[in-house]
Amino acid sequence: MSSARVHLFDSTLRDGAQTHGVDFSTPDKAAIAVALDAMGIDYIEGGWPGANPTDDAFFADPPSLGRARLCAFGMTRRAGRSADNDPGLRALLEAKAPVAVLVGKSWDFQCKVALGVEPGENLHMIADSIAFMSREKAEAMYDAEHFFDGYKANPAYATATVKAALEAGARWAVLCDTNGGTLAHEIGEIITALVADGIPGDRLGIHAHNDTGNAVANSLAAVRAGARQVQGTLNGLGERCGNANLVSLIPSLMLKMDLDVGLSPEHLVKLTETSRALDERLNRAPDRRAPYVGESAFAHKGGLHVSAVEKDPRCYEHIDPALVGNKRQILVSDQAGRSNVLSRLREIGLTVDPDDPKIARVVEEVKLREFKGYAYDGAGASFELLARRLLHRVPEYFRLTSFRVIDERRWNAKGELITLSEATIKADIGGEHHMAVAEGNGPVNALDAALRKVLVPAYPHLAGLRLVDYKVRILTPEAATAAVTRVLIESADRAGNRWTTVGVSPNVIDASFNALHDSITFALLGANVPAAETATAAE
Ligand SMILES: CC(=O)SCCNC(=O)CCNC(=O)[C@H](O)C(C)(C)COP(=O)(O)OP(=O)(O)OC[C@H]1O[C@@H](n2cnc3c(N)ncnc32)[C@H](O)[C@@H]1OP(=O)(O)O
């Protein structure tokens, strides 16, 4: 395998914009382009000028990029027109981008069916369009659409399209697995044959779709066979099942294949942050199990794993997570052993003698509670409280005397049907009796509001507490309405800290209260708030 530099090409803003459910605005595109540039990507495909107002606005005033070359995408000239007179190519010309990428047909079947032209005419369309763009732009490249399917059907014709583009001045011919149905061994064989046919690998790129779940593997196979430009998108966005995921490809090329992709270790460290920033922009939850950058990518749950990772992380980690800006997590659950608990306690800042018999009690209690429905691997704050209660003590900030929640559905004065909830809380705080009533748009919302009303005067710190997520899971669905419910609540404070707590009960409101109670206790404990005077401390 040649060790020549591999060039990275990002298509998040073009093929990624073809993702079902994704709709970038012009400012989104500008911000993503800047982040890709900071990552050290060579080429950023910004979109298709002339296709829609968003892309027109983007190319009329593109963000200034440091190292990356901005690419404008379009298609070869229409049949029966000169390149100079083709409205699509003219729009591309006007786009403020130094590089033009032209997609053309490389499968003779597509020429006849999709374009309605003879394959010979298509070769002229490719050559004319590329020659025109090579003259007018700093760089032109050819996206050989359906190249691999075309090669399998008619290798001579598919090869001729690539040669026509390169001879007309294309810097790169990018071999596209447009339908995403080709497998890695076929990609390797076909590119090896092209290289043997005299087409240098450093003029070939790969653009793989993920319809068989092999886009990353296919791209790596292409590089192994000699291709020196790799296309992909952030988080694998793209038409249908998406494109090759650059977030997986980049570290594999750098760390596994030891190839120069033009990125420094400092660039690589930005990978996790860049991937998550895209999800944040798209208002999507990041994929926990994403290779390299997912929250679970270096999360260890099994007791055997944690015991060994504590001795040397290489026992169960294929790379150091810090290289890609990720971090190790040790989870505590019913799969845990003493090592998990000790590691989490260290992380929390609790110093415990490893031989303390209470450690075994924590492990035992976690397993017992998980059997009843608790899930501590997703509720770190509740685990911390449980461990602190068993090992030390946790202040009792308030003691619930009772709560009551009433739901009412009725017609309001405007004649609209509304449902309101009302909660009443009675609690002892520092030995004094307090009561509050609050309304909410649902029972948990009302309960939360009443709790705050009762607690904030004694604990002003709680005024900044927000519930950011609420999840209910029925654990014994076969018992229908008698099922046990597990509630997970994610909370946040003004400083941006987030924590998750869990509550379990046959009654969903009761489970919610338990999770809320933990959330409030965790917030006060974390802020070192002392319990109100005269309150008793609970073991
Ligand atoms: C494999 C890929 O991902 S390629 C990128 C695909 N991305 C997109 O299509 C997103 C942006 N596309 C668009 O906004 C629109 O499709 C436009 C503006 C480009 C074109 O819109 P329209 O002119 O209304 O055409 P429409 O989309 O219906 O059809 C595409 C036309 O391009 C022709 N065409 C397709 N590929 C090529 C090509 N490589 N060279 C020349 N003509 C082509 C088709 O034959 C069809 O022509 P016809 O209308 O005479 O049948």
Ligand SMILES: CC(=O)C(=O)O
């Ligand atoms: C060009 C492109 O996106 C494809 O052929 O898949």
